[in-house]
Amino acid sequence: MKIVVVGGGSTYTPELVDGFARLRDTLAVDELVLIDPDAERLRLVAGVSARILAKQGHPGRLVTGTDLDEHLDGAAAVLLQLRVGGQAARHTDETVPLMCGCVGQETTGAGGLAKALRTVPVVLDIADRIRERAPEAWIVDFTNPVGIVTRALLDAGHKAVGLCNVAKGFQHLFGEYFDVDPEQVQLDHVGLNHLTWERGVRINGVDVLPQIFAEHSEALAARVQIPVEVMRRHGVIPSYYLRFFYAHDAVVAEQSAQQSRAEQVAELERELLAMYADPGLDVKPPLLAKRGGAYYSEAAIALVAGLLGEGGGDDGDRGTVQVANVRNGDTLPFLSADAVIEVPCRVDATGVHPLPTAPVAPLQAGLIAHVAAYEELALQAALRGGAGRVEDALIAHPLIGQTEPAQKLAAELISVNRRYLPWAAS
Numbered sequence: 406m407k408i409v410v411v412g413g414g415s416t417y418t419p420e421l422v423d424g425f426a427r428l429r430d431t432l433a434v435d436e437l438v439l440i441d442p443d444a445e446r447l448r449l450v451a452g453v454s455a456r457i458l459a460k461q462g463h464p465g466r467l468v469t470g471t472d473l474d475e476h477l478d479g480a481a482a483v484l485l486q487l488r489v490g491g492q493a494a495r496h497t498d499e500t501v502p503l504m505c506g507c508v509g510q511e512t513t514g515a516g517g518l519a520k521a522l523r524t525v526p527v528v529l530d531i532a533d534r535i536r537e538r539a540p541e542a543w544i545v546d547f548t549n550p551v552g553i554v555t556r557a558l559l560d561a562g563h564k565a566v567g568l569c570n571v572a573k574g575f576q577h578l579f580g581e582y583f584d585v586d587p588e589q590v591q592l593d594h595v596g597l598n599h600l601t602w603e604r605g606v607r608i609n610g611v612d613v614l615p616q617i618f619a620e621h622s623e624a625l626a627a628r629v630q631i632p633v634e635v636m637r638r639h640g641v642i643p644s645y646y647l648r649f650f651y652a653h654d655a656v657v658a659e660q661s662a663q664q665s666r667a668e669q670v671a672e673l674e675r676e677l678l679a680m681y682a683d684p685g686l687d688v689k690p691p692l693l694a695k696r697g698g699a700y701y702s703e704a705a706i707a708l709v710a711g712l713l714g715e716g717g718g719d720d721g722d723r724g725t726v727q728v729a730n731v732r733n734g735d736t737l738p739f740l741s742a743d744a745v746i747e748v749p750c751r752v753d754a755t756g757v758h759p760l761p762t763a764p765v766a767p768l769q770a771g772l773i774a775h776v777a778a779y780e781e782l783a784l785q786a787a788l789r790g791g792a793g794r795v796e797d798a799l800i801a802h803p804l805i806g807q808t809e810p811a812q813k814l815a816a817e818l819i820s821v822n823r824r825y826l827p828w829a830a831s
Contacts, residue, residue, distance in 0.1 A: 406434050406713070409480045409539075411473060411531060412487035412548070413439025414447040416677045417698045419689040421484075422454040424702020426461035432710040438468045438476045447471070449681040456687035473531065477538035482709045485531065485554075486547045489523040490825055492674070496667035497821045499660070504817070505810035508649045509660050511667070512549045512599050514804040518783050518795070519818045521553045523825040525787035528554050532563045543712050545705060546730075552598035553780050555730045556745040557787070566757045567730025568708055569598055569747060571644050573700040578628070579606050582621055583613065587703075591749075594728050595737075595762055595769070598747050600650075600776050602641040602769055614642070639768060650772065653804060670696065704728075711752030724753035731757045739770055744777045775803045790828030792819060 408425075410418065418439060425434050439454065441447040451469045458467060470476050477483070488495065498516030499509040508514045528548060535542055544565040546554050555567030572594050573587070580587040585608055593605030606614045617625065618637055626633040630648045649656055673696050680690050704727070709715075711725040726749055733744040736759040740746065751758045765773065779801040786794035792815055799811035823829050 406432070407436040407438065407480050408434050408709070409438040409440060409473075409476060409483045409542075411440050411483060411485050413469065414441030414443050414450050415486050415488070416450065416674045416681075416693070416696055417486060417701065418450045419453050419457060419681070420693055420698055421486075421702045421705065422457050422467075423461075423689045424706050425465070426458050426463040428703070428706045429463055429465075432706045432713075432715050434463075434465045436466045436468060438470065438480070440470055440473050440476060442471055444471055446678065449678050452684070453681040453686050453689075456684075457689065460687040474534055474538060477535060477542075480535070480539040480542045481713055482543045482545055483535050483539070484545045484547060484705060484709075485528060487524075487527070487531075488548070489520075489527050490822070492667045492671040494520075494523065494822065494825070495670070496665050497818075499665040499667050501817050501821060502814060503657060503661050505805075505813055506657060507810060507814070508653055508656050508804050509665070510649055512551075513646060513649055514802055515799060515814045515818060517550045517553075518786070518798055518802070519822055521550050521783050521787045522795070522818070523822055524548060524550075524554060525557045525784065526827075529557055529561055532558055532561065532565070536563060543709065545708060547701065547705065550598065550780075550783075551730050552745045552747070553784050553787070555598075556743070556780065556784055559732060559745065560743070560784075566708065566712070567598060567745065567747075568701075568704055569728075569730065570698055570701045570704050571599070571601060571646075572728035572747075573704040575603055575606075575642070577700055579608075579613070579617065582617060583608055591726070592728065593749075593763070595748055595765060596644075596746070596773055597776055597780070598730050598745070599644065599646040600773065601644045601747055602639075602647075604641050604763070606642075614640075617642070639766075641766075641769070649804065708752060712754065712757070714754035724751050726750070726760070727752045727757075729757050731759055734759060736762055737765060737770075737773070739765070739774055740777050741781075744781070772803065775801075779803070790826065792816070792829075795819060 455467050495511050498511045498519045502509040502515040510516050546567045551567040558565035576587040576590040579590045591607040605612045622633045629645045729750045730747050733740045733746045749760045782798040782801050786798045796811050796815040799805045
């Protein structure tokens with residue numbers, strides 16, 4: 406089996422490679438291909454990746470390249486983890502919105518829109534090349550904003566699914582709380598990418614959410630940075646990303662007074678790449694945990710294994726249940742069928758199928774519908790360009806929603822990203 410990773414020079418990659426090595430009984434990979442346009446960075450990442458595979462006795466072949474087209478033939482799955490513009494572009498995503506008193510974040514609000522504008526055309530070009538050279542391959546998108554990028558891929562007819570590590574992180578956390586394997590934790594996870602809530606947590610068929618609130622609420626509140634009383638009153642556990650909505654002004658004040666996350670990550674990446682250059686390093690370093698993407702490898706491997714019919718299922722068949730980003734269909738009736746949602750799905754060789762879900766409470770449904778409408782407008786702006794479409798998407802986002810800041814942000818975001826936006830070049 407051949408797996409291709411686009412953006413293989415990412416400092417995330419040793420986390421992914423470590424997963425392929427540890428979980429080879431779940432997904433037997435014969436050839437792992439790392440593709441990245443930055444040859445020197447790729448060399449460093451590939452070096453430590455090869456050592457990780459060798460130390461853990463993985464028999465697969467590691468291949469690197471800067472030309473995607475040369476390495477697609479025969480791929481069973483292609484993982485996308487690219488960042489158009491690198492950390493420099495991320496820095497503008499996180500700082501430009503602050504000029505208008507809006508949250509600066511790379512996946513939501515104005516920053517998320519800027520990332521979508523840069524990313525969607527690039528991903529669609531890559532997907533077209535995959536369809537030409539490896540038409541049977543699944544495209545697994547970990548590139549943010551995952552919901553918008555996945556919608557773009559599906560709308561263009563690609564065999565694609567979106568992936569996030571938030572649910573997997575909660576499975577591990579709750580597994581620690583109850584001293585069980587994370588795979589025994591079943592989540593009632595609902596929403597859009599980076600806009601999700603846990604409405605139930607089942608272990609051996611028993612909902613332990615009330616016990617989590619009773620025994621772990623303070624630690625949980627500190628982790629997601631949402632007040633305990635809010636979670637208890639609503640009866641759900643929000644993801645960390647809900648803080649941008651529930652505590653918008655406080656977050657803006659914090660961000661305005663500190664170094665951007667992009668600057669922090671750039672420093673981490675310099676340290677990590679220096680570590681990767683050490684020929685004696687044959688494990689993923691502890692510092693990598695600060696980079697983000699925890700348990701990404703487990704989520705990716707479980708998803709790909711299900712899609713390719715590898716490994717046993719949760720109930721004895723060949724399918725598994727995984728949280729993924731997929732077409733809504735009729736799962737959430739208050740959204741369009743074409744919307745992309747993040748929910749538990751049955752994953753098997755026939756595809757990714759959302760499981761039936763209980764009705765969503767108005768408090769969550771209203772915000773989901775609001776952001777879903779923004780995502781549709783954001784995708785149109787990314788596909789068709791135009792300052793007016795960018796401005797409309799910003800007006801539609803609940804973190805912005807006013808014409809004056811939307812006009813200012815549209816002009817500034819187009820200006821700083823002009824080199825990545827062919828429609829804005831003139």
